[in-house]
Amino acid sequence: MTDLAALLFDVDGTLAETEELHRTAFNETFAEFGLDWRWDAKLYKALLKVGGGRERIRHFAVDHLGGRPDDARIADMHRAKTARYQQGIAEGRLPLRPGIAALLRTARTDGLRLAVVTTTSRSNVTELLTANLGPEGPALFEVLATGEDAPDKKPDPTVYRVALDRLGLPAAACLAIEDSGIGLAAAGAAGVPAVITRNRWTEGDDFSAALAEFDDLSGVTLDDLRALHRAAGHTTGSKIE
Numbered sequence: 319m320t321d322l323a324a325l326l327f328d329v330d331g332t333l334a335e336t337e338e339l340h341r342t343a344f345n346e347t348f349a350e351f352g353l354d355w356r357w358d359a360k361l362y363k364a365l366l367k368v369g370g371g372r373e374r375i376r377h378f379a380v381d382h383l384g385g386r387p388d389d390a391r392i393a394d395m396h397r398a399k400t401a402r403y404q405q406g407i408a409e410g411r412l413p414l415r416p417g418i419a420a421l422l423r424t425a426r427t428d429g430l431r432l433a434v435v436t437t438t439s440r441s442n443v444t445e446l447l448t449a450n451l452g453p454e455g456p457a458l459f460e461v462l463a464t465g466e467d468a469p470d471k472k473p474d475p476t477v478y479r480v481a482l483d484r485l486g487l488p489a490a491a492c493l494a495i496e497d498s499g500i501g502l503a504a505a506g507a508a509g510v511p512a513v514i515t516r517n518r519w520t521e522g523d524d525f526s527a528a529l530a531e532f533d534d535l536s537g538v539t540l541d542d543l544r545a546l547h548r549a550a551g552h553t554t555g556s557k558i559e
C-alpha cells in the first residue's frame with residue numbers, strides 16, 4: 319500500500335467558484351470584439367465540457383457556428399478575456415470555497431505536498447491564490463501544472479502527468495480534488511484517485527469513478543482524505559456519499 323504523499327487540486331470550481339466570472343469575462347470580451355455571441359448559463363454549462371477557454375471559444379466558433387477558425391483572433395480574444403477575469407479577481411470577487419484555506423494550511427503543516435493541476439493559465443492561478451492567501455499563497459503549492467504545460471486539455475491526462483513528473487511521485491501516492499467529469503476523467507486516466515466537490519456547473523456529470531463526493535470541503539479532514547485514499551488502495555468501486 320502506498321501512503322498519501324500529495325494532494326492535487328483542480329482550480330476552477332474546486333479552489334473557487336470561478337466559472338460565473340469566467341462566463342461574464344467571455345461575454346464582455348465578445349462584445350468588445352464586436353460579436354453578438356452571448357453564452358447564457360445553460361449554454362456555458364454545456365461548453366464547460368470543452369476544457370480551456372481558448373479551446374472553448376474555438377469550439378464555439380467552429381463546431382457551433384460553423385465558422386472557420388481564426389486562431390490569431392481567438393488568441394487575442396482569450397488574452398482580453400483573461401485580463402477581464404483577473405480584474406475581477408483583483409476586485410475580490412473570487413473567494414476560496416469553504417474549507418479550502420484551512421485544508422491547504424493543515425496539509426502543509428502535516429507534511430503533505432501540494433500541487434495545482436488545472437487547464438487555466440498560471441497567472442490566473444497565482445492571482446487567485448495571492449488575492450485570497452497573500453503573497454505567500456502560490457508558494458503553498460510545490461507544483462503548479464497549468465494550461466501552458468499541457469496543449470491537450472482535460473479530460474486528457476497530460477496535465478496530471480506533468481504534475482506527477484514534477485513531484486516525482488507515483489499516481490498512487492496522490493489524491494486529486496476535482497469538481498468536474500472531465501477533471502475526474504483526466505485524473506483517472508493518469509491513475510490518480512480522486513474525490514469530487516460538487517457545484518452547480520458540473521451537476522449531472524458522471525462522478526461514478528470518484529472515491530467520494532462532497533458539497534464542499536468544510537468539515538473534511540486530512541484523516542478523512544487519508545482514509546479514502548487508503549481504502550482506494552485495496553478496494554475498487556467503494557464510494558462514500
Ligand code: XBP
Pocket residue numbers: 328329330331337340366368369370371372400435436437438439442465472498501
Ligand atoms: C476549467 C476550465 C477553464 C476555465 C476557463 O479549468 O475549463 O478553462 O473555464 O479558464 P480547471 P481559461 O481545470 O481549473 O477546472 O479561459 O483560463 O482557460
Ligand code: MG
Pocket residue numbers: 328329330331332496497498501
Ligand atoms: Mg474544475
